[in-house]
Amino acid sequence: MAEYNIRVNGKNQTVDVDPSTPVLWVLRDHLDLVGTKFGCGIAQCGACTIHIDGVAMRSCITPISAIGDQKITTIEGLSQNADHAIQKAWLAHDVPQCGYCQAGQIMSASALLDENPTPSDDEIDAAMNGNICRCGTYTRIKKAIKTAANS
Amino acid sequence: MTKIKTQFKRRSFLKISAASGGGMLIGFSWLNGCAPAEDPGVAVPNEWFDINGYIKIGDTGMVTIYSPNPEIGQNVMTSMPMIVAEELDVPWENVVVEQAPLNTGFYQNQFAGGSLSIRLSWNALRMAGATGRRMLMEAAAKEWGLTVDQLTASDGMIKEINGDRVIGYGEVAGKAVGIEVPEEVDLKEIKDFKLIGSSKKNVEGKKIVTGKPLFGLDHKSDEMLVAMIEHPPAFGMKVKSFNEEEIKGMPGVTDAFIVDAALEEPARFDVNAFPQLIAIVGKTTWPLMQAKNALRAEWEEVGVLESSDIHAERIAQAFKTGEISESRRDGDADAAFEKATTVIERAYSSPFMAHNCMEPMNFYANVTEDSAEMIGPTQTPEALEASVAQLLSLPLENVTVNMTRIGGGFGRRLYPHFGVEAAAISRKVGGPIKLMYTREDDMTQGTYRPIYESRYKAGLDEDNNLIAFSVRGAGLPDGPVFPNRFPAGAIANYTAEKIKGDTNLSTGAWRAPRSHFTAGAEQSFLDEVAELAGKDPIEFRLELFDRAKNSPVGKKYDYDADRYAGVLELVKEKSNWGESKEGVYRGVAAYFCHSTYVAEVFDMVLENGEPKVQKVWCAVDCGIVINRDAAKNMIEGGVVDGIGHGMYSELTFENGASNQKNFDNYQLIRHSQAPKEIEVFFVENEIAPTGLGEPGLPPAVGALANALYKATGQRYYHSPFATADQGQKKMMG
Ligand code: FES
Numbered sequence: 001m002a003e004y005n006i007r008v009n010g011k012n013q014t015v016d017v018d019p020s021t022p023v024l025w026v027l028r029d030h031l032d033l034v035g036t037k038f039g040c041g042i043a044q045c046g047a048c049t050i051h052i053d054g055v056a057m058r059s060c061i062t063p064i065s066a067i068g069d070q071k072i073t074t075i076e077g078l079s080q081n082a083d084h085a086i087q088k089a090w091l092a093h094d095v096p097q098c099g100y101c102q103a104g105q106i107m108s109a110s111a112l113l114d115e116n117p118t119p120s121d122d123e124i125d126a127a128m129n130g131n132i133c134r135c136g137t138y139t140r141i142k143k144a145i146k147t148a149a150n151s
Numbered sequence: 152m153t154k155i156k157t158q159f160k161r162r163s164f165l166k167i168s169a170a171s172g173g174g175m176l177i178g179f180s181w182l183n184g185c186a187p188a189e190d191p192g193v194a195v196p197n198e199w200f201d202i203n204g205y206i207k208i209g210d211t212g213m214v215t216i217y218s219p220n221p222e223i224g225q226n227v228m229t230s231m232p233m234i235v236a237e238e239l240d241v242p243w244e245n246v247v248v249e250q251a252p253l254n255t256g257f258y259q260n261q262f263a264g265g266s267l268s269i270r271l272s273w274n275a276l277r278m279a280g281a282t283g284r285r286m287l288m289e290a291a292a293k294e295w296g297l298t299v300d301q302l303t304a305s306d307g308m309i310k311e312i313n314g315d316r317v318i319g320y321g322e323v324a325g326k327a328v329g330i331e332v333p334e335e336v337d338l339k340e341i342k343d344f345k346l347i348g349s350s351k352k353n354v355e356g357k358k359i360v361t362g363k364p365l366f367g368l369d370h371k372s373d374e375m376l377v378a379m380i381e382h383p384p385a386f387g388m389k390v391k392s393f394n395e396e397e398i399k400g401m402p403g404v405t406d407a408f409i410v411d412a413a414l415e416e417p418a419r420f421d422v423n424a425f426p427q428l429i430a431i432v433g434k435t436t437w438p439l440m441q442a443k444n445a446l447r448a449e450w451e452e453v454g455v456l457e458s459s460d461i462h463a464e465r466i467a468q469a470f471k472t473g474e475i476s477e478s479r480r481d482g483d484a485d486a487a488f489e490k491a492t493t494v495i496e497r498a499y500s501s502p503f504m505a506h507n508c509m510e511p512m513n514f515y516a517n518v519t520e521d522s523a524e525m526i527g528p529t530q531t532p533e534a535l536e537a538s539v540a541q542l543l544s545l546p547l548e549n550v551t552v553n554m555t556r557i558g559g560g561f562g563r564r565l566y567p568h569f570g571v572e573a574a575a576i577s578r579k580v581g582g583p584i585k586l587m588y589t590r591e592d593d594m595t596q597g598t599y600r601p602i603y604e605s606r607y608k609a610g611l612d613e614d615n616n617l618i619a620f621s622v623r624g625a626g627l628p629d630g631p632v633f634p635n636r637f638p639a640g641a642i643a644n645y646t647a648e649k650i651k652g653d654t655n656l657s658t659g660a661w662r663a664p665r666s667h668f669t670a671g672a673e674q675s676f677l678d679e680v681a682e683l684a685g686k687d688p689i690e691f692r693l694e695l696f697d698r699a700k701n702s703p704v705g706k707k708y709d710y711d712a713d714r715y716a717g718v719l720e721l722v723k724e725k726s727n728w729g730e731s732k733e734g735v736y737r738g739v740a741a742y743f744c745h746s747t748y749v750a751e752v753f754d755m756v757l758e759n760g761e762p763k764v765q766k767v768w769c770a771v772d773c774g775i776v777i778n779r780d781a782a783k784n785m786i787e788g789g790v791v792d793g794i795g796h797g798m799y800s801e802l803t804f805e806n807g808a809s810n811q812k813n814f815d816n817y818q819l820i821r822h823s824q825a826p827k828e829i830e831v832f833f834v835e836n837e838i839a840p841t842g843l844g845e846p847g848l849p850p851a852v853g854a855l856a857n858a859l860y861k862a863t864g865q866r867y868y869h870s871p872f873a874t875a876d877q878g879q880k881k882m883m884g
């Protein structure tokens with residue numbers, strides 16, 4: 001076990017966990033931030049996507065020991081009141097079905113737009129291909145990303 | 152107006168005190184637990200009045216509508232309350248939705264399966280709303296010394312027809328205490344619907360996009376421990392022992408043991424290949440995952456360790472000697488094949504598949520001496536309640552089941568074994584636990600979509616009329632044939648046989664059970680037959696529907712030929728069928744299942760030589776559409792699911808275990824493989840609504856195969872189309 005001071009959604013947090021503990025479980029079990037989801041545990045589905053210093057990362061394979069002083073943003077910290085352009089576009093297109101994958105989709109999409117404010121279809125596919133939606137909301141997700149890009 | 156008899160156990164309007172309000176809290180913390188339809192248009196009430204268990208009216212005019220059925224992404228948490236709100240006639244922004252707990256004494260059909268939620272509850276939901284409206288009107292009439300027919304009620308307000316008096320539902324609710332439930336109520340005319348047929352946003356949308364705790368895996372309680380399991384590594388194996396002491400000594404592990412969740416009298420949904428499991432318990436998840444990796448267990452072989460080769464042999468054997476569980480015979484197909492000028496015979500197959508709900512199986516259980524509290528994602532809360540009661544030898548009423556939002560169902564969560572396992576572990580631990588599966592536990596646990604093969608044969612006469620048709624379908628364990636569905640009734644000489652096979656893999660219902668395979672096989676076979684007959688595939692099908700309608704063959708068949716033809720006509724018009732575009736290859740299919748008719752046209756293009764579905768047109772007849780945009784979303788999801796599983800997904804087996812254990816080698820459709828655009832059109836009619844969770848999927852597999860043929864010149868018979876050998880050798884087996 002070891003103590004880690006991390007910065008999550010603008011707040012300093014201290015956790016005492018095994019160094020190998022993936023950030024996903026630190027968030028879910030220790031910090032009560034359960035918006036970040038577990039889907040596969042092997043970086044194949046994207047449900048656990050968070051931002052580490054603004055870059056979309058899979059928290060299920062990122063050990064807490066690798067964080068250092070990098071800033072973590074989770075779905076809970078993306079905006080104050082669902083008013084990030086991506087969240088607004090998601091609501092406008094009523095994207096979710098079951099909703100389970102959507103936090104991860106939103107985190108991947110918002111990181112994409114930060115880096116590339118007007119992505120092409122192919123660029124959207126490339127950035128989003130790691131995020132599975134078992135319910136099949138891909139067509140709406142693409143539309144929502146374009147709406148957010150144009151806003 | 153339609154009059155409808157009311158059926159409620161509770162006979163009068165009640166005031167509910169905060170304490171007895173079904174466990175609800177007052178004010179904003181309560182509102183957090185619910186889902187406001189929109190940003191609330193009225194204040195949070197101080198007092199609530201219960202009408203009939205579906206509706207609670209607050210003194211400010213806010214209305215709580217309980218959503219009785221499990222929410223698996225089919226959006227019933229929005230559409231079911233819309234039906235109640237329509238008949239109650241209340242502004243949607245005054246509505247707050249709350250998930251109802253399992254209450255078999257009050258609600259009926261609290262399950263999510265068979266695309267049945269809306270279909271089975273349509274009348275009950277309308278009645279609940281109409282009863283509430285009527286009782287509030289009676290209260291206003293009494294208050295003003297008038298009769299109900301001197302009043303109107305709409306948009307949450309009651310007005311005097313020949314006067315100026317107006318009162319809001321919230322205000323009059325307090326005066327309605329004691330008013331009896333009427334014997335009979337009036338339902339609205341369909342043409343007067345305001346909410347039904349419009350598009351309302353998912354009531355939990357905002358919570359979903361902000362990551363609020365909604366799902367079973369998100370549930371926590373004080374003192375709760377986390378539990379994980381390890382099941383045998385293969386079907387046909389059983390746990391004997393494991394390195395218990397070593398595991399118990401690992402950091403973060405509080406307990407480890409073998410748990411038995413077997414039921415003496417398993418009911419229909421108690422499918423479970425592995426009732427004995429190794430359970431590991433601790434405070435947090437990661438140490439348990441590490442402990443799972445450190446497990447060294449002894450397993451004992453108790454059955455055949457099946458492989459994909461064995462499955463192929465079993466299917467071949469089923470065609471020779473398997474039990475025929477259902478059949479239909481019109482005319483004499485064998486004799487007609489003899490007479491036919493052209494005969495075509497094709498085999499279609501599809502492998503075992505997993506459901507792969509995004510949220511892995513999990514359940515919370517808190518078992519005490521004389522009670523069990525269950526919270527989590529289940530499509531069948533009633534079955535879970537009964538199975539847990541049986542396991543623990545408790546009376547049914549001592550088991551409570553609360554439903555969380557569910558991260559995907561697809562049929563997987565009809566089978567409550569993971570809830571039963573949670574109860575067994577909680578009993579052993581003596582406190583609350585949340586059981587969670589890893590993805591590997593989930594994908595290797597079974598409850599799979601069965602493996603299928605169907606063999607179709609058609610005979611044409613010299614004028615290219617379809618004079619004979621036969622289909623024989625086998626599966627492990629169940630065949631995929633629906634003997635009385637299309638084209639039964641449309642062909643003079645017709646046989647259909649559904650054949651059983653045998654496997655020790657556990658299998659279960661998978662979104663549009665059997666239909667998803669049969670639609671693909673039958674619709675691509677008919678495409679090939681139409682081509683052989685030199686006919687346009689849509690015209691060819693329309694001729695068959697015409698025959699089924701005007702000169703039906705044999706006993707009653709299971710479809711409405713007009714509605715079937717209707718969706719084909721609509722998709723033909725919307726897609727401009729017949730028009731050709733450079734580089735665009737088109738396929739069409741139509742299918743009827745779960746009481747809904749869907750036809751789809753796929754436009755396929757070649758991108759760097761790879762076939763890709765670019766655009767899809769869907770025509771749907773599900774009767775009255777409740778929530779239009781959400782209904783479209785369901786069909787879109789079905790289309791994507793059909794393409795994904797048709798193209799990419801399969802489980803193969805060696806030594807009793809699947810080779811695929813996680814998404815690194817079990818392929819699910821991804822963003823780049825999904826169509827860019829899906830347009831959905833509804834047939835407008837006034838027929839009672841049917842479901843949409845499943846019917847969008849089956850025709851997609853057929854339209855996909857037919858478009859692939861146009862794009863590549865090759866017919867696709869065996870899924871997954873992207874990788875399976877498309878030869879016809881299987882047919883000879
Ligand atoms: S849970 Fe991390 S990618 Fe699937």
Ligand code: FES
Pocket residue numbers: 096097098099100101102132133134135136137224509558559
């Ligand atoms: S909405 Fe269900 S997995 Fe994406």
